[in-house]
Amino acid sequence: MPGKVLVAIAELGGEILSLNHHCEAAIGLSSSAALGQLVWTLLPTAEFVETMRDGCRAAADGKDVADHSGKWQTNHGARFAVDWGYHGIRGASGTMGAIVVTGYDLGAVRRVQGEAREMLDRYQSILDTAVDGILTIGEDGLIKSFNRAAERIFGYRAVEVLGRNVSMLMPQPYRAEHDDYLHNYLNSRRKKIIGLGREVEGLRKDGTVFPLELSVGEVTVSGGHVFTGIIRDITDRKQVESEARRHQDDLAHLARVHSMGDLAAGLAHEINQPLTAILGHARAWVRMLDAGNPDLISLRDSMEKIAHQGERAAEVIRRLRKYVERGEMERQPSDLSASVSEALDLLQHELKVEGVHVMVKSPAGQPEILIDRVQIEQVLVNLVRNAIQAMTEAHIPSPELELVTVVTETPCGVCVSVRDNGPGFGATAPDQLFAPFFTTKQDGLGQGLSSCRRIVDAHGGRIWAEPNRPRGAVFSLWLPLSQAQGGGGLREVTRLGA
Amino acid sequence: MPRVIHIVDDDEPVRTALSLLLRSFGWQASAFGSARAFLESLRQGDMPDCLLLDLNMPGMNGAELMEALASMRVWVPVIIMTGQRDSPLEARARRAGAREVLNKPFGDEELKASIERALANAGGG
Numbered sequence: 311m312p313g314k315v316l317v318a319i320a321e322l323g324g325e326i327l328s329l330n331h332h333c334e335a336a337i338g339l340s341s342s343a344a345l346g347q348l349v350w351t352l353l354p355t356a357e358f359v360e361t362m363r364d365g366c367r368a369a370a371d372g373k374d375v376a377d378h379s380g381k382w383q384t385n386h387g388a389r390f391a392v393d394w395g396y397h398g399i400r401g402a403s404g405t406m407g408a409i410v411v412t413g414y415d416l417g418a419v420r421r422v423q424g425e426a427r428e429m430l431d432r433y434q435s436i437l438d439t440a441v442d443g444i445l446t447i448g449e450d451g452l453i454k455s456f457n458r459a460a461e462r463i464f465g466y467r468a469v470e471v472l473g474r475n476v477s478m479l480m481p482q483p484y485r486a487e488h489d490d491y492l493h494n495y496l497n498s499r500r501k502k503i504i505g506l507g508r509e510v511e512g513l514r515k516d517g518t519v520f521p522l523e524l525s526v527g528e529v530t531v532s533g534g535h536v537f538t539g540i541i542r543d544i545t546d547r548k549q550v551e552s553e554a555r556r557h558q559d560d561l562a563h564l565a566r567v568h569s570m571g572d573l574a575a576g577l578a579h580e581i582n583q584p585l586t587a588i589l590g591h592a593r594a595w596v597r598m599l600d601a602g603n604p605d606l607i608s609l610r611d612s613m614e615k616i617a618h619q620g621e622r623a624a625e626v627i628r629r630l631r632k633y634v635e636r637g638e639m640e641r642q643p644s645d646l647s648a649s650v651s652e653a654l655d656l657l658q659h660e661l662k663v664e665g666v667h668v669m670v671k672s673p674a675g676q677p678e679i680l681i682d683r684v685q686i687e688q689v690l691v692n693l694v695r696n697a698i699q700a701m702t703e704a705h706i707p708s709p710e711l712e713l714v715t716v717v718t719e720t721p722c723g724v725c726v727s728v729r730d731n732g733p734g735f736g737a738t739a740p741d742q743l744f745a746p747f748f749t750t751k752q753d754g755l756g757q758g759l760s761s762c763r764r765i766v767d768a769h770g771g772r773i774w775a776e777p778n779r780p781r782g783a784v785f786s787l788w789l790p791l792s793q794a795q796g797g798g799g800l801r802e803v804t805r806l807g808a
Numbered sequence: 809m810p811r812v813i814h815i816v817d818d819d820e821p822v823r824t825a826l827s828l829l830l831r832s833f834g835w836q837a838s839a840f841g842s843a844r845a846f847l848e849s850l851r852q853g854d855m856p857d858c859l860l861l862d863l864n865m866p867g868m869n870g871a872e873l874m875e876a877l878a879s880m881r882v883w884v885p886v887i888i889m890t891g892q893r894d895s896p897l898e899a900r901a902r903r904a905g906a907r908e909v910l911n912k913p914f915g916d917e918e919l920k921a922s923i924e925r926a927l928a929n930a931g932g933g
């Protein structure tokens with residue numbers, strides 16, 4: 311409430327009847343002390359005595375009198391600026407009974423205004439020096455303020471956006487939905503974004519869409535709501551993130567290509583087998599047809615076998631291609647035991663040559679988890695190959711490998727263990743094995759396990775080593791289930807919790 | 809009386825195809841899925857004129873079979889089949905007496921020439 315209203319009531323002749331307490335305070339005289347004094351000699355300074363006297367007389371005559379500006383004085387002679395007006399009051403009979411002089415202490419008004427302005431300036435300068443964009447909107451969604459950083463981020467001057475709907479700063483589909491959001495919120499008070507920060511998209515004046523982090527606060531101002539949005543342009547951060555992801559993909563690709571060299575020998579063998587069979591059948595039949603005594607039934611049988619061997623070779627190529635293809639992190643719901651058998655297929659030749667006995671245990675009806683299959687298969691290939699290498703180097707007489715998949719409850723996930731009966735890793739701290747470049751092999755790179763850990767980390771999972779009993783090593787890989795369901799899984803959890 | 813060629817390879821489609829090919833040349837062929845199965849038939853007195861032997865096999869591999877034959881003083885011309893050039897296993901087989909090596913996959917003429925050389929050497933030796 312800016313300033314105070316000073317009221318003096320006087321008889322038609324000007325003799326003061328009463329002062330309100332603001333007036334008493336302003337002039338430093340109580341009502342009773344002022345009683346009977348002429349209002350125009352007590353209140354104004356000497357130069358305004360006549361003005362007020364004329365005004366009071368006109369009001370007593372029932373005329374409309376213009377307001378005046380001037381100076382009043384205190385009991386001690388101090389002067390202060392006042393705007394005042396007059397008003398005649400009629401009694402029940404309709405005749406004029408008294409006059410009222412109403413003054414506004416301008417000094418007080420100006421003081422308050424000055425304070426308000428100073429506060430506003432300070433507030434504005436805080437807003438303008440903020441690095442984050444700050445804007446406020448009313449219940450109607452119209453923009454009420456827009457700071458410098460917001461101007462910089464969106465490319466609009468404040469004057470271009472003030473009073474317009476905030477949805478102009480959003481690309482579709484946010485734009486179309488925003489009014490409904492706001493409306494729903496005001497009706498239901500259900501928070502989708504208020505009080506929470508989240509990543510959304512913004513629309514610049516030049517039409518480009520950019521990622522931004524938005525947090526919204528709410529203030530209640532004299533019954534209405536004002537929403538404050540704090541906006542951070544995260545284009546750069548996103549770029550760094552996606553570069554890091556690309557870099558990681560490159561690394562994973564490199565590691566795959568590296569392990570390719572070893573795999574290639576085994577895979578070449580797997581292609582040579584069907585080719586040998588195909589050539590055998592085909593050449594045999596060319597000869598028999600030339601000799602002129604074709605038994606069509608056995609010819610058909612050979613053709614069938616040739617086709618089958620062709621498919622066998624194609625399958626090897628498919629597997630190989632899938633393995634080296636540069637995989638962007640591409641996650642799909644998948645059954646982990648399918649990856650286990652794929653990894654074993656890739657290493658089939660090595661396992662056979664080294665005479666490794668393989669046992670696979672996986673429960674039926676496993677839940678699907680969200681994984682990048684190629685990468686997880688690479689992890690399994692690394693673990694199995696390490697186990698084969700460890701057992702072969704130690705000349706284990708009957709090398710055995712066990713791959714066990716189990717579903718874990720707390721936390722929800724799927725775990726695969728690769729168990730061997732090799733020499734184990736002795737006194738080496740299990741975690742050290744995962745360090746990049748840690749190797750005990752003559753031609754090892756020490757990249758296998760460290761790239762496994764990188765992949766598993768990126769999946770939100772865990773990978774660790776333990777000694778096996780009575781001997782050997784166990785490498786286990788755990789992947790979370792909640793990832794698979796994405797938002798769905800989270801919803802599940804909240805429903806259970808509710 | 810056609811010459812008898814034995815094949816030892818753990819890969820069934822390869823065994824079947826090679827048997828057919830050898831027969832198309834007019835030879836008589838028998839195939840075995842493992843070194844052990846071949847040794848068993850040898851013990852039954854079933855002696856081939858030539859042995860077509862795969863190098864990479866689970867259990868007893870080709871080189872080990874050749875070493876076993878040498879220690880049993882069984883003399884049979886052997887042609888080694890391998891999918892991998894110049895492997896340590898191949899060197900070991902050569903030390904155990906292998907003269908002929910075929911790299912998989914191989915052509916029919918290549919196979920025929922190898923077998924004929926092996927048979928001729930055996931006949932001459």
Ligand SMILES: Nc1ncnc2c1ncn2[C@@H]1O[C@H](COP(=O)(O)OP(=O)(O)OP(=O)(O)O)[C@@H](O)[C@H]1O
Pocket residue numbers: 692696697700730732733734735743744748749750751753754755756757758759760782783
């Ligand atoms: N199953 C295992 N049993 C015993 N030691 C193991 C086993 N798996 C891994 N290790 C140890 O961990 C080390 C690191 O393994 P890692 O796969 O990271 O590298 P590497 O196998 O030496 O080389 P590469 O980069 O070619 O894979 C190995 O050198 C070995 O000492």
Ligand SMILES: [Mg+2]
Pocket residue numbers: 692695696758759
């Ligand atoms: Mg390794």
